[in-house]
Amino acid sequence: xxxxxxxxxxxxxxxxxxxxxxxxxFLAGIPATFLAGRELLSPSARxxxxxxxxxxxxxxxxxxxxxxxxxxVTNYNNFYEFGTDKDQPAKLAKNFKTYPWTVSVEGEVAxxxxxxxxxxxxxxxxxxxxxxxxxxxxxSIVVPWAGYSLSVLLKLVEPTSKAKYVAFQSYxxxxxxxxxxxxxxxxxxxxxxRLDEAMHPLTMLTVGMYGExxxxxxxxxxxxxxxxxxxxxxxxxxxxxKLVSRQPxxxxxxxxxxxxxxxxxxNPQVDNPRYSQAFEHRLGELRPRATLMFNGYEQxxxxxxxxxxRTNY
Amino acid sequence: xxxxxxxxxxxxxxxxxxxxxxxxxFWNNDxxxxxxxxxxxxxGDWAIRLVMMTLAVTPLRRLLHVPDLIRFRxxxxxxxxxxxxxHFLTWFGLDKFFDMHEILKDFAKRxxxxxxxAAFLAMLPLAVTSTTGWIRRLxxxxxxxxxxxxxxxxxxxxxxxxxxxxxxxxxxxxxxSLAALLLLYRAASWLFARRSNGTPATKSAEPAVP
Numbered sequence: 402x403x404x405x406x407x408x409x410x411x412x413x414x415x416x417x418x419x420x421x422x423x424x425x426x427f428l429a430g431i432p433a434t435f436l437a438g439r440e441l442l443s444p445s446a447r448x449x450x451x452x453x454x455x456x457x458x459x460x461x462x463x464x465x466x467x468x469x470x471x472x473x474v475t476n477y478n479n480f481y482e483f484g485t486d487k488d489q490p491a492k493l494a495k496n497f498k499t500y501p502w503t504v505s506v507e508g509e510v511a512x513x514x515x516x517x518x519x520x521x522x523x524x525x526x527x528x529x530x531x532x533x534x535x536x537x538x539x540x541s542i543v544v545p546w547a548g549y550s551l552s553v554l555l556k557l558v559e560p561t562s563k564a565k566y567v568a569f570q571s572y573x574x575x576x577x578x579x580x581x582x583x584x585x586x587x588x589x590x591x592x593x594x595r596l597d598e599a600m601h602p603l604t605m606l607t608v609g610m611y612g613e614x615x616x617x618x619x620x621x622x623x624x625x626x627x628x629x630x631x632x633x634x635x636x637x638x639x640x641x642x643k644l645v646s647r648q649p650x651x652x653x654x655x656x657x658x659x660x661x662x663x664x665x666x667x668n669p670q671v672d673n674p675r676y677s678q679a680f681e682h683r684l685g686e687l688r689p690r691a692t693l694m695f696n697g698y699e700q701x702x703x704x705x706x707x708x709x710x711r712t713n714y
Numbered sequence: 715x716x717x718x719x720x721x722x723x724x725x726x727x728x729x730x731x732x733x734x735x736x737x738x739x740f741w742n743n744d745x746x747x748x749x750x751x752x753x754x755x756x757x758g759d760w761a762i763r764l765v766m767m768t769l770a771v772t773p774l775r776r777l778l779h780v781p782d783l784i785r786f787r788x789x790x791x792x793x794x795x796x797x798x799x800x801h802f803l804t805w806f807g808l809d810k811f812f813d814m815h816e817i818l819k820d821f822a823k824r825x826x827x828x829x830x831x832a833a834f835l836a837m838l839p840l841a842v843t844s845t846t847g848w849i850r851r852l853x854x855x856x857x858x859x860x861x862x863x864x865x866x867x868x869x870x871x872x873x874x875x876x877x878x879x880x881x882x883x884x885x886x887x888x889x890x891s892l893a894a895l896l897l898l899y900r901a902a903s904w905l906f907a908r909r910s911n912g913t914p915a916t917k918s919a920e921p922a923v924p
Contacts, residue, residue: 469747472747473747474747476746476747477746477747477748481881481882485879485880485881485882487746487747487748487751488746540748540751583882583884584881584882585880585881585882585883586881656880656881657880657881672823674823674824675824675826675877675878675880677816677819677820677823677824679816680813680816682748682750682751682809684747684748685747687808688811689809689810689811689813
């Protein structure tokens, strides 16, 4: 075989990560003792990237497939705010300040409110869900996410009868994300789901992975994970959730409507003009594998009963 | 200096450097989380760079008055073909895993594949006929005409790149502009030669080299 498989470290064994990433410049000059004190005093430090998320509940939604390594998932990212090369976000997002953080939930809801990241971490018991993640570029990974169903949060704000869709928005700051101007897509990044998709138990509000708070390049401190859709639907670094009555605009659809539809369900029968969607490369494997309908999450099929998935791609 | 024998040896080693770098990264398991994509991009980048360099030889030797540069064009061209072949084979064997059904579907449906294949196939006869023996067999003029196929590669390769990227088109546009410049130079010098040599009898002794 030509390709050597990467060493299969378990994430718990990847000890020198802090050194390796040397995250957060503001930590650099601070004596370690002071830092330790600060984290002990402030319970909210849990939300900081890399901090352990203990007592994750197991989830029946988890796959038993082999997980990708932490190193793979954190050094190979599409996060165009931090560069269009896969290795750029790990480098350019390392000083991204994701604490304090608030997510505003608004629109067609009875109880609009802002959630701090600390509140989000405590809305429901955190679960570990091992999901397949399929990128529209025909590669895939298996990631142990930490979080809970987005429906938990949506129910709290009580969507009105007018709410039919949910619009999501990522954080954007041209000064903190100076390379974003070269990405060729518009920012802030926006995404959307139909309300029933957003309320589906598989749709996850994600705050961590590999038993830790999310690192910046993977969408810290809170992101969406929608495992039956192409990866770009799983918006990163969420700041706004708005319930709306009409189908919201989505970033990739605006950039190239012929290629990226609103639904963007994983579908091996409907090719993207650029990529065949029949096969995918699971990172760490040599042979391509067949892509499954809805990325193998057949339980969502009923959401699309009667719909032509060729036109609603 | 350019006439020295070792100049070609140096160039040969320089052209191999990217390959050694790739081999080194392979050896050290440092081909990123997606080695297939990394190898594809790496070899593609070097193929297009070297294609542009071969096309730059003629303008540079005229503009800088360094006619000896021509001695190196064949080697640069062959290395462009070498990296393009690795690029093609990576796609064919590793990405598509020799799945002819998927490959044929790609040819027909994806314009970036069609353009990439055109760019590669145009180089194939040039690589084959690159030897002195073939120049003699074909005769200088016919050989030269055949080798103008590189202009097709010069257009198809940046098109392939442009259609491939999703949104950040800076590099494809850079290569497209470079190709445009290099081809415009030829168009301009051809027009200029035609105007200054009204009659066929006094036709330029040095025809526009590909």
